[in-house]
């Protein structure tokens with residue numbers, strides 16, 4: 040059984056990964072109330088006033104329209120027409136009105152109903168319900184984040200990352216489409232996440248990465264909505280040139296691995312940032328999407344952030360093996376290494392907490 044004390048806690052029940060009620064609970068109540076990385080202001084450039092997007096395709100499938108008003112403020116709304124539910128914005132455009140392609144209903148870039156043809160005789164129209172449903176948006180330039188109905192503030196979620204890496208010129212990081220990709224993992228999304236949350240497996244699963252990182256010096260930190268793992272570079276391996284006064288100044292850091300609840304990973308390397316967005320599909324399949332933001336082009340193929348494809352393949356294979364194991368009638372749950380699995384324990388506690396309403 041899982042308990043708050045890692046010293047005597049068991050892992051989460053294997054039923055978590057298989058119970059359809061839990062799956063649906065996360066889909067309906069957890070993911071829509073969490074924060075998500077959506078895009079960036081290079082793919083939604085200042086020349087555009089509106090653009091469609093989709094939150095977690097093949098899972099939430101929630102249509103979104105991003106808008107940029109005359110003051111350059113980015114907002115997001117449900118991209119669903121309040122008439123008969125057509126998607127109102129179908130492509131990026133510089134128009135300052137959103138016009139539904141189905142019957143011509145018009146909305147402002149602030150999501151307000153403006154006009155509807157052939158409705159002159161309709162009574163009590165328009166009403167509040169005719170405006171677009173607003174979503175919460177936050178920008179940490181160049182990254183754009185969204186939550187349909189946030190349960191906790193964006194700053195609570197992002198602050199640990201922002202304060203630790205405030206010295207990084209994130210706004211100068213450039214999205215590079217040709218290094219960004221996506222692929223499918225044959226496992227539950229939470230198994231992919233828990234594998235990410237420990238460096239314990241590095242010597243066993245990632246021989247290449249193990250040659251670069253100092254296993255004994257690996258660090259883990261827990262936050263209310265995430266974790267940070269720090270990979271320390273072996274002598275002669277590439278590391279950050281940390282500014283004097285920054286929190287970890289003096290350490291040879293090869294990578295900052297941030298995970299933000301529930302499904303976002305931001306991996307900072309001396310060359311820039313690699314984001315993994317973990318998209319649940321069904322209890323047996325997950326799509327992992329990679330988005331690369333380059334800061335120092337010359338460093339891109341080196342250090343812990345070098346052979347990322349190989350590391351991914353190794354993780355994909357072991358997570359698939361765990362997916363099979365978790366369904367075995369003879370596996371009833373395990374225990375945690377107090378030294379090496381604090382992040383996984385933290386994650387399991389969060390998952391367990393989310394399911395509490397289902398048990399009452």
Ligand code: FES
Pocket residue numbers: 120121122123124125139140141142143144
């Ligand atoms: S569905 Fe949009 S105007 Fe009819």
Ligand SMILES: [Fe+2]
Pocket residue numbers: 234235240244245350354
């Ligand atoms: Fe791994």
